[in-house]
Amino acid sequence: MFVNDNDNHAKLSKVARQALALLLILLFMGTFTAACGEAEEDREVTAKVFLEVDDFEYLRRQGALVLDARGADAYTDGHVPGAINASWRAFVYPDKNGIVRDEVEDLQAAAREIGVNNDQIVLIYGDGGVNDSAAGRMFWTLEYLGHDKVYLLDGGIEAYKRKRLPTQAGTNTPKQGDFTVSLRPEIRATMAEVKEASENGTLKIIDSRDDKEWLAELLKDPRGNEQGGHIPEAIHYHWEDVMNENGVLRPKDELRAEFESLGITEDSLTIAYCQSGVRSGYLYAVLKWMDYKEAKNYDGSWWEWSQVENGMPIANE
Numbered sequence: 238m239f240v241n242d243n244d245n246h247a248k249l250s251k252v253a254r255q256a257l258a259l260l261l262i263l264l265f266m267g268t269f270t271a272a273c274g275e276a277e278e279d280r281e282v283t284a285k286v287f288l289e290v291d292d293f294e295y296l297r298r299q300g301a302l303v304l305d306a307r308g309a310d311a312y313t314d315g316h317v318p319g320a321i322n323a324s325w326r327a328f329v330y331p332d333k334n335g336i337v338r339d340e341v342e343d344l345q346a347a348a349r350e351i352g353v354n355n356d357q358i359v360l361i362y363g364d365g366g367v368n369d370s371a372a373g374r375m376f377w378t379l380e381y382l383g384h385d386k387v388y389l390l391d392g393g394i395e396a397y398k399r400k401r402l403p404t405q406a407g408t409n410t411p412k413q414g415d416f417t418v419s420l421r422p423e424i425r426a427t428m429a430e431v432k433e434a435s436e437n438g439t440l441k442i443i444d445s446r447d448d449k450e451w452l453a454e455l456l457k458d459p460r461g462n463e464q465g466g467h468i469p470e471a472i473h474y475h476w477e478d479v480m481n482e483n484g485v486l487r488p489k490d491e492l493r494a495e496f497e498s499l500g501i502t503e504d505s506l507t508i509a510y511c512q513s514g515v516r517s518g519y520l521y522a523v524l525k526w527m528d529y530k531e532a533k534n535y536d537g538s539w540w541e542w543s544q545v546e547n548g549m550p551i552a553n554e
Contacts, residue, residue, distance in 0.1 A: 305323065375518075
């Protein structure tokens, strides 16, 4: 059979051109990736407490631990890639609603179990909007345990999805962390401290619950309250009011004006409470974000205060 050398030469030339084109594409992609990596390495995140999606995603790619504070079903259906499902309930007594455990060893074990490390940034997110309180409680918990590199995603998973970033289904298994607990009692309010503040006005007490809870319209509700009402001298500010219709934080100047109208200034020492220190945990984060000094969260909150055996004073108007 006769073989045309010209045909073979043409075929070889075509293959060579295709190989060269592929090589150039790979080289370009490598150069572009390297350039992007260098730009990210030089980037500085200056935000405090709450992160926008771009900063959150940058820190995630740089190796931060990501904690999903939502329920297990929501997490399994779809979460930020690499995220670990974590609940604030792992750090509290199961029979005392939201009261944090006293045993440092138990707190440390719970933190390490979800992969928390001493020198690793922790990023936390929840559902976003009015369902984001669990993320705020987790933020306060880790700060109380002594971690100083914790952030919240403003707007939660919904803000992440609006950026059309990829999510991951299923579950991720955390690696054992090495975090060492160093408690910060200055950001946790006790019942005795709240009682003193109520009597002498040393601190501003902020009730972050809704109107029905504040006005005692919810008396013996399913959460175990023995009495309804609120702590005397407390200021009512519903925690959901810090957000706009998209579930992200409103501007600081707007919030500051609202707080000041209630007598709460940047120099005020504040204690936030709710039913079990969850919604108020989120409000604690907001107060810190706004640079209100020495904000505290009362983790016992109304569940503890309303117990008849504690004999605490109660207002209902």
